[in-house]
Amino acid sequence: MTRSVLTVDDSASIRETIAFTLEAEGFEVVGAADGSEGLSQVQNRRFDLVITDLNMPVMNGFDFIRGARATPNGAGVPIVMLTTESKPEAKAEGKAAGATGWINKPFDGEKLVTIVKKLVG
Amino acid sequence: MSDTATTMFVQEARDLLEGLEDMLLDLEADPRPEKVDAVFRALHTIKGSGAMFGFDDLSQFTHHFEDAFDKVREGRLAVDGRLVDLSLRARDLMRSLLEDAEGARTREAEARAVLIRATADLTGPGTQADRATSAQAAAPPKEATRFDIFFRPAPDDLINGMRPDLLIEEIGALGPISVALDLGRVPPLDDLDPTRCWLGWHMSLTTSQGEDALRDVFIFADEAELTITPHTAMAAPEPDSPAPDDPAPARDAAVTRGGGSIRVESQRLDDMMDRLGELVIVQARLDQISRRIGDPMLETVVEEIDRLVTGLRDTTLSTRMLPIEMVFGKFRRVVRDLSGELEKTVALVTEGGETEIDKSVIDKLSEPLVHMIRNAIDHGIDDAETRRKAGKPAGGTVRLSATQEGGEVLITIADDGRGLDADAIRARAVERGLIEEAAVLSEAELHQLIFAPGFSTAKELTSISGRGVGMDAVKTTVDALRGQIQVASTAGRGTAITLRLPVSLAIIDGLLVRLGDAVYVIPLSSVEECVELDLAERHRESGRTMLQIRETLVPFLDLADIFNQPASTEPRRRVVIVRADGARLGLVVDDILGQNQTVIKTLSVFHRDVAGFAGATILGDGAVALILDVAVMIRTALEARDTPSVRLRRQAR
Numbered sequence: 001m002t003r004s005v006l007t008v009d010d011s012a013s014i015r016e017t018i019a020f021t022l023e024a025e026g027f028e029v030v031g032a033a034d035g036s037e038g039l040s041q042v043q044n045r046r047f048d049l050v051i052t053d054l055n056m057p058v059m060n061g062f063d064f065i066r067g068a069r070a071t072p073n074g075a076g077v078p079i080v081m082l083t084t085e086s087k088p089e090a091k092a093e094g095k096a097a098g099a100t101g102w103i104n105k106p107f108d109g110e111k112l113v114t115i116v117k118k119l120v121g
Numbered sequence: 122m123s124d125t126a127t128t129m130f131v132q133e134a135r136d137l138l139e140g141l142e143d144m145l146l147d148l149e150a151d152p153r154p155e156k157v158d159a160v161f162r163a164l165h166t167i168k169g170s171g172a173m174f175g176f177d178d179l180s181q182f183t184h185h186f187e188d189a190f191d192k193v194r195e196g197r198l199a200v201d202g203r204l205v206d207l208s209l210r211a212r213d214l215m216r217s218l219l220e221d222a223e224g225a226r227t228r229e230a231e232a233r234a235v236l237i238r239a240t241a242d243l244t245g246p247g248t249q250a251d252r253a254t255s256a257q258a259a260a261p262p263k264e265a266t267r268f269d270i271f272f273r274p275a276p277d278d279l280i281n282g283m284r285p286d287l288l289i290e291e292i293g294a295l296g297p298i299s300v301a302l303d304l305g306r307v308p309p310l311d312d313l314d315p316t317r318c319w320l321g322w323h324m325s326l327t328t329s330q331g332e333d334a335l336r337d338v339f340i341f342a343d344e345a346e347l348t349i350t351p352h353t354a355m356a357a358p359e360p361d362s363p364a365p366d367d368p369a370p371a372r373d374a375a376v377t378r379g380g381g382s383i384r385v386e387s388q389r390l391d392d393m394m395d396r397l398g399e400l401v402i403v404q405a406r407l408d409q410i411s412r413r414i415g416d417p418m419l420e421t422v423v424e425e426i427d428r429l430v431t432g433l434r435d436t437t438l439s440t441r442m443l444p445i446e447m448v449f450g451k452f453r454r455v456v457r458d459l460s461g462e463l464e465k466t467v468a469l470v471t472e473g474g475e476t477e478i479d480k481s482v483i484d485k486l487s488e489p490l491v492h493m494i495r496n497a498i499d500h501g502i503d504d505a506e507t508r509r510k511a512g513k514p515a516g517g518t519v520r521l522s523a524t525q526e527g528g529e530v531l532i533t534i535a536d537d538g539r540g541l542d543a544d545a546i547r548a549r550a551v552e553r554g555l556i557e558e559a560a561v562l563s564e565a566e567l568h569q570l571i572f573a574p575g576f577s578t579a580k581e582l583t584s585i586s587g588r589g590v591g592m593d594a595v596k597t598t599v600d601a602l603r604g605q606i607q608v609a610s611t612a613g614r615g616t617a618i619t620l621r622l623p624v625s626l627a628i629i630d631g632l633l634v635r636l637g638d639a640v641y642v643i644p645l646s647s648v649e650e651c652v653e654l655d656l657a658e659r660h661r662e663s664g665r666t667m668l669q670i671r672e673t674l675v676p677f678l679d680l681a682d683i684f685n686q687p688a689s690t691e692p693r694r695r696v697v698i699v700r701a702d703g704a705r706l707g708l709v710v711d712d713i714l715g716q717n718q719t720v721i722k723t724l725s726v727f728h729r730d731v732a733g734f735a736g737a738t739i740l741g742d743g744a745v746a747l748i749l750d751v752a753v754m755i756r757t758a759l760e761a762r763d764t765p766s767v768r769l770r771r772q773a774r
Contacts, residue, residue: 011166013130017173020126055162069280075316078282084169100282101341106172106180119341121287 003120004028004045008038008052008064009082018051021109022116035059039067046073049120051080051103054090062097069098078119082107130174131219137163138216145208152193152200160208161190167215178233179218185237186211189244198244207243211236265296265329267352273303273321275344280316283342289322291338296328299435301428304421321346325432387480390441397430397437398628398720404430405717405741434718438479438625445523445532446474448487452494456519459498466505466516467498473523478530479625482602486532486622489595493534493618494519496592501538501616511613513537529646530624535617541610543567549576565703566759568608572596600752603629603644603735605701631719631738631748634697634710636680637689640746642719642738643708647699647751651713654694668696668707677707678758683733701752704759708749717741721748733757 005027007018012033019029030047032038036059038052050068054061061081068074078100083090091102103115141163148156164187171180186208192198214232270292274285289300303321307313326335332349339347404426411423449471460467478486502508502517509515520535543564550556550570562570570576574593599606604622623629623646631642632651650670658669667674675698681689689711696707721736728734735750 010162011130011133011170013126013133013170013174014166016126016129055165057159057162075280076282078284082169084165095281095343098277098281105169108173118287118291119282119284121284121290 002026002028003048004030006030006032006038006041006047006050008032008035010034010053010056018112021112025113035061035064038064042068042074043071047077049078049116051082053082054094062093065094065097065099080115080119127174130170134167134219137167138212141212145205145212148200149202149205157190157193161187161194164190176219179215182218182233183215185240189240192244204243207236207239265327267325267327268335269350270324270326270335271321271348272339273346274318274342276317278342278345279318288338292324292326292335295330295334296326298324298326300324301431304424393437397434400430401434401628401718401720402739406743409741434628441480442477443480443483444474445476445478448483448490449474449521451487452521455491455494459495463498465498465502467502468516468518470518470520476523476525476530482622485598485602489598492595497534497536497538501536503539529621532620533617535615537615540612540614540616541568546570568610572606605752607703629719629721631717632697633714633717635712635714636710637686640714640740640744642746642748643697643699644748644751645716647701649698649700652696654696654709670698675705675707676758677709678754679709699751701755704755706755706758708754719748
């Protein structure tokens with residue numbers, strides 16, 4: 001069965017990079033441009049993995065994670081946040097909001113795949 | 122990284138920089154938090170994505186301004202004309218770094234430095250940017266270390282998407298591991314919230330990775346309870362070489378080099394093993410009693426004891442383990458002497474000497490291995506002239522290798538000699554009355570004949586391999602160690618004899634089977650599968666009744682026949698398919714009761730000569746169960762036409 005990934009990021013190039021990398025690994029990748037778009041996706045279906053940026057217009061990543069965790073489709077799904085080395089506090093805040101793990105930006109494809117495999121097997 | 126994504130990034134960054142100019146100008150007039158956020162986000166994206174798409178200069182440069190606006194967001198820096206001015210100039214520079222990365226790098230390096238300095242003046246010292254990121258990880262230890270790991274996820278971790286199973290798999294990929302579940306915190310059913318995690322895992326891992334690598338696996342589990350305790354590897358004792366830096370070695374327990382290991386009399390280890398065996402038996406009784414009582418609190422304690430006993434068993438067994446190198450080492454001399462005596466050039470290659478095996482197995486292994494190596498050199502490897510004619514290098518090679526496979530150690534002695542001569546074996550076996558002239562035997566069955574008592578095909582007996590008692594003795598020793606022998610031989614290419622030996626002798630995993638009121642144990646390592654008798658079709662082939670198990674025909678024995686019991690009337694009987702020495706046999710039993718840890722007790726002197734049993738064990742309810750000797754059962758079944766019980770009696774003589 002094809003596994004699905006939701007990538008929530010206001011940057012289309014990041015979404016494209018994630019899609020390019022994970023589609024090559026056999027995932028189906030769906031994009032959302034901000035937290036609120038992401039949340040409506042999560043309300044509609046259950047993904048095997050969610051990757052979200054933290055700094056986004058309309059709804060930021062923390063609010064998105066909290067919202068996703070509160071919906072039945074979002075409970076138990078691994079949610080990975082994209083963070084930067086320079087903001088360790090963001091990691092803690094994201095974890096508190098319910099994130100499963102994080103990927104430090106910048107990341108390369110290999111690193112992304114390693115972390116995705118770690119979380120979804 | 123895809124080109125599409127890079128193109129998209131450049132376009133995206135262009136748009137962001139375009140917007141940034143307006144935003145910055147707005148900001149000066151109206152520094153509301155949303156506007157600051159928008160600027161920060163734009164810079165953040167350019168920095169983050171820039172680094173990903175190879176715009177390192179752009180990313181690093183942007184970082185300083187992202188940092189400045191982060192301070193603004195936190196209220197630590199005010200928006201004023203100077204900041205906006207610097208930011209606008211920075212924005213122009215970012216633009217040229219984006220469009221003309223190469224040119225801008227050289228041309229505007231100085232301008233960048235000026236801008237960064239000016240921003241630093243504005244924002245003050247000690248920004249995140251200057252901090253070193255990850256500390257140098259400690260170098261991993263080279264030798265394998267055993268780690269005891271305890272991992273208990275935080276209750277919310279399951280909801281938050283953690284998969285403890287994947288983490289344990291990931292840890293397991295680092296080396297051999299045993300895992301035990303800790304159910305101590307699981308609340309009574311009424312209070313159990315199934316979305317929360319109550320479980321803990323005790324893991325015992327042997328790996329050459331360092332502790333940091335283990336912690337990395339759990340990097341996301343920062344709320345979880347995690348303890349990692351390394352154990353200093355127990356070094357193999359070196360009986361003949363006291364540590365050079367140890368001035369006064371004590372007689373019984375001397376500290377050897379490295380400081381982490383002690384030397385212990387092997388008798389003490391044997392005693393420890395005996396007591397552990399008793400403990401395992403008592404534990405099985407306790408388990409049975411607890412199940413009868415059905416008290417959940419008692420069950421929890423019993424499970425905990427079970428886990429501890431299993432851990433203790435593994436630790437105790439591992440203290441008795443020695444690298445097989447200790448016997449391999451002796452053979453260099455044997456090979457050298459022999460090749461001189463027989464005027465053959467033979468090289469000995471050893472592999473897998475670090476494979477560990479129980480000390481008591483090692484002690485008994487030396488002699489059979491010497492026999493086999495002698496045989497390989499004497500009968501297997503031809504003289505240089507014959508080898509040259511066969512297109513082989515003049516010098517022969519004997520390869521001695523060891524590997525571990527589950528609970529067994531495989532030791533292979535392979536030579537590149539002439540291989541076994543199936544016709545000669547057959548002729549000799551007929552001559553010796555081992556088989557009938559018309560007997561139909563497979564190649565594997567013919568090869569097994571070399572282990573028959575009094576068999577030798579060497580035309581002239583040499584002083585080296587003696588009178589053909591060698592392989593017979595090997596077989597006896599391997600049987601006594603509950604091992605198996607497999608022979609693979611290609612005429613003209615060589616022979617490989619593989620000994621499959623249990624890693625440990627004292628405790629095995631057994632399959633409990635029932636026949637009438639009696640319970641028997643079949644060593645699990647010999648069991649291939651279990652099927653229902655009714656489902657297996659019967660066929661007759663060369664005078665024997667066989668069971669068809671999927672595509673293959675398997676000979677079978679009814680245990681009731683062997684033990685002279687009245688024919689069973691049980692409606693749904695089972696067949697346990699066992700394998701030894703390359704042959705398969707179905708054993709028909711009344712029922713299969715389950716699996717258990719079996720502590721092997723030797724039979725008393727009165728019963729020792731009863732063939733078909735490898736020993737006895739004590740079950741949880743205190744009853745004694747006999748352990749079947751699968752190799753003997755198979756030999757019995759494959760022999761000629763007497764009734765099984767008569768054959769067993771003959772075997773015993």
